[in-house]
Structure formats: C-alpha cells, structure tokens
Amino acid sequence: MSVLHRLWSLMPRSARREALFGAAALLAPRLARPEPEGRGALVVAGYHSAPTGLGVGARRMLAAMRADGLEPIAADLTGPHRQGPPGPPIVVPDGPGTIILHVNGPMLPWGLLTLGRRAVAGKRIIAYWAWELPALPQDWERGYAACHRIWAPSRFCAEVFARPGHPPPAVVPHPPPVPDPSARDRASFGLPPGAFVALSLFDATSSLARKNPLGAIETHRRAFGDSPEHLLVLKTHGTDHAGPAWAEVAAVAAARPNVRVIAADLSRRDLWALTACADVLVSLHRAEGYGLAMAEAMALGRPVVATGWSGNTDFMQGPGCHPIPWTLVPARDPQGTYDMPAARWAEPDLDAAAAALRRIAADPARGRPAPVRLPAPDYRGALGWPA
Structure with a gap:
C-alpha cells in the first residue's frame, strides 16, 4: 500500500x-x-x-x-x-x-x-x-x-x-x-409444501434499520409464535459487508425456529421464483423511494403487508394490499447510510402487521389476489x- x-x-x-x-x-x-x-x-x-x-x-x-x-x-x-x-x-x-x-x-x-x-x-x-x-x-x-x-x-x-x-x-x-420466474419450486428452496410462507427481501448493506428485518421477525412472532406451519423467509445479500447490524439480525433470526435466512446469491429469475413460492411479501420498512420488491409481488398476485408510508403508496392500492399504520420517529441508522439525525422516518405498527398476516393466513382466497399490472x-x- x-x-x-x-x-x-x-x-x-x-x-x-x-x-x-x-x-x-x-x-x-x-x-x-x-x-x-x-x-x-x-x-x-x-x-x-x-x-x-x-x-x-x-x-x-x-x-x-x-x-x-x-x-x-x-x-x-x-x-x-x-x-x-x-x-x-x-x-x-x-x-x-x-x-x-x-x-x-x-x-x-x-x-x-x-x-x-x-x-x-x-x-x-x-x-x-x-x-x-x-x-x-x-x-x-x-x-x-x-x-x-x-x-x-x-x-x-x-x-x-x-x-x-x-x-x-x-x-x-x-x-x-413483468414476472419471469424460473422453474424452481418450494422444495428447491428447502421450504415445506404446506406451510404458510412470508417473505422479506432486502440488501444487508443498504440499511438494515431502514429495511427493518427485525420488525418483520417480531411481527411474525406476534402473529404465529413458534408455529412450524408458518415460516418467515429472510432473503438477503451482502451480509459479509454489513457488520454488527447484520450480526444482530442473524442472531435474532437464529433464535426463532420458524425463521429461515437465504443469503446466497440468486439469479433474477430465481428471485422471481422465490417470490412466487411465498404466500405474502412483508416489508415493514421505515422508508422507501419506490419499493420494487412490493411491485414485483403484486405482479405475481401475492398479497403485500407493508408500511403505508413513502414511495410505495403510489401503487400499493387495491385487493391484496395491506398498508400498515405508522408514526414518524427520528431516523437512526447505525450503518451510517442515512446519517441525518434531524430527519424522520416511519415506525410501523407491528401489532397491526401481525393482525394482517393472521387474516391472510386464515383466508386462502384473501391470500391470492389477481396479479396487478401497474401503469407504464x-x-x-x-x-x-x-x-
């Protein structure tokens, strides 16, 4: 050097x-x-x-x-x-x-x-x-x-x-x-065929505080406890560079018997397939500029449980969309991506999110809305x- x-x-x-x-x-x-x-x-x-x-x-x-x-x-x-x-x-x-x-x-x-x-x-x-x-x-x-x-x-x-x-x-x-899933099915991802699967997608290096996987884990616990018939899958990447923030998420996930972590790189078509294998997408983010993962889940006809604030509110409307109430709180990001102490972002209501998950799990018809084609x-x- x-x-x-x-x-x-x-x-x-x-x-x-x-x-x-x-x-x-x-x-x-x-x-x-x-x-x-x-x-x-x-x-x-x-x-x-x-x-x-x-x-x-x-x-x-x-x-x-x-x-x-x-x-x-x-x-x-x-x-x-x-x-x-x-x-x-x-x-x-x-x-x-x-x-x-x-x-x-x-x-x-x-x-x-x-x-x-x-x-x-x-x-x-x-x-x-x-x-x-x-x-x-x-x-x-x-x-x-x-x-x-x-x-x-x-x-x-x-x-x-x-x-x-x-x-x-x-x-x-x-x-x-435009959905383009590969032929992979639940078995290829190690997921049981009969379980209710909730999926959370995020980049571990972006800002874990913003993507809030800890909120998704806690919401799943409040909704289903340790039920083996109800799984939460955390699909992420970049964990090797995410430092202590990811170590905390990994430790909390490891303590829950019905939480799975997929940190391996997947092709775009395999990511589509994984989303298609899920029963619901969960995004309890604190802020989103747009929300690509939510739009993709809607295109596949998967319900979305997500914080009802920021960019995703432009398109997250209609059957299958479950916007979660929130309150604004100071933005705190230990990873430093959003190092703006005076700024504020949303804190989602985890009890409301848990109730939405239980409703979707209890009603199969509610869990399969028609695919949504967003305006071009x-x-x-x-x-x-x-x-």
Whole structure:
C-alpha cells in the first residue's frame, strides 16, 4: 500500500466522500445553457451491472424504452464508480441528444466526468434520482448544478427533490415488472409444501434499520409464535459487508425456529421464483423511494403487508394490499447510510402487521389476489417528444 493510499484510508469516511465528490464537481463538464431541446442520441447511463436498486432501475428503463420503440444507448458506470465489476466500454456519440443518469445527487458530477466532455457537450442532462427520507443530505446540492431536469420514481421522491429555481421534478415511475420466474419450486428452496410462507427481501448493506428485518421477525412472532406451519423467509445479500447490524439480525433470526435466512446469491429469475413460492411479501420498512420488491409481488398476485408510508403508496392500492399504520420517529441508522439525525422516518405498527398476516393466513382466497399490472411510464411525454 502506498503512503498516499494509506493516508487516504485513514481519513474519516465523510472526509473521503467530501474530497472525492468535491473534486468531481470542480472537474465535471459544464452543462449547455440554455437547456438543449434534447433531440438526438438517447443515452441511459447508470450502474447497469450492479445488483442495487439504482442498477435495477437503469436496466428496466433501458429495456422498457427499447420495447417502446425508442433506441437508447447504455452507458455502464458500474466499474468506474466502484459499484461492481466493470461493464462494457462506455461509448456515447458526440453531438445533441439526451443523457438520463441513474446516479444520485452527490455522485452526479462524477457521472458527467466519467462520460467525458465531448459526450456531455450539447446534450440535455436528466437526473433519475431515488431517495428514502423526506430531507436530503447537504452534499446532494451539487447534483442540481449537474443536470437540467430531474425525474423521480414516486411522488414522495419528487416532493423531496423540488427546489426553488429548478424545474419541478417529473414523476416517472419504474416500468411495470413483468414476472419471469424460473422453474424452481418450494422444495428447491428447502421450504415445506404446506406451510404458510412470508417473505422479506432486502440488501444487508443498504440499511438494515431502514429495511427493518427485525420488525418483520417480531411481527411474525406476534402473529404465529413458534408455529412450524408458518415460516418467515429472510432473503438477503451482502451480509459479509454489513457488520454488527447484520450480526444482530442473524442472531435474532437464529433464535426463532420458524425463521429461515437465504443469503446466497440468486439469479433474477430465481428471485422471481422465490417470490412466487411465498404466500405474502412483508416489508415493514421505515422508508422507501419506490419499493420494487412490493411491485414485483403484486405482479405475481401475492398479497403485500407493508408500511403505508413513502414511495410505495403510489401503487400499493387495491385487493391484496395491506398498508400498515405508522408514526414518524427520528431516523437512526447505525450503518451510517442515512446519517441525518434531524430527519424522520416511519415506525410501523407491528401489532397491526401481525393482525394482517393472521387474516391472510386464515383466508386462502384473501391470500391470492389477481396479479396487478401497474401503469407504464410515458417516456416520450416526459422527454417532450411526440408519440
């Protein structure tokens, strides 16, 4: 390890973040002014190779635009932004057009810097942002100077991103998920055929306090005790990098005889299959920018028991949806992903969630609502292009 690398590693995480993003903001290409019309090459830039929510959003937008007759170009920033293994080389045509970046505010100048001055010159820049709290960290302010417009996946996010002097954010939801399960069944996941299975999906490295698997475990205990006929499956990934927060969840889960943990990597089709094997999806989150797992469960015709606050309220409506009451409390995140002591998020009512689980388990008809097809986003309208 070089001396500079050693000194860098000794700096506090916040100082490293500020140094990196501050330097990127100084060096990033400046936007064309006034805002270009945007016709020309259409580029979807983001973490196309990453398993994160931003990565899923970028991939789905790319596929949906192509299905809609548009011809977007993919620019994969995964490797340069250290979000996963490098993808294919980034090739963006020079000249006019529109670049949509699935890169959140603090890293948006870095995204422009990665694309390069010639790629950015003359193009309209649209930031596709997602965030989970009703306030933004200060370092997001850099992102406003690095884009002409902002798209958000939900009304909750759009309200957070609104700023005087900047065009109002447009709500452009994620494309409706299209189920594509593999042939795997319950037996292949080690689940008994006759049990009532509740499923909770989350990334252990994102913020366990926000995803709240401890709330799901406690809700399941209040609903069913130690009944072997009622299982809770925690599907997660990234546990090797989640530290003490995951150790606490793992210990609580291990103490419950009817809680199973699946931490192995699964393909997208196997994740679809696992969701199809469940009787209900449980998401007692404290905040969501959108809620992809809930939308996917609804597309499969699975009931959803979820906190009735934040991004998922845009679409979590109708038969099979069980929004759980909540109260706002100070946001506390030991993992530091949401290090905003003054911000607040939702604390779900676990007794109400347990009652919803018991109702679904007791009534098979209630547990199998019709699959829900969410509305498709109007990309041409959001871009201002004729149909």
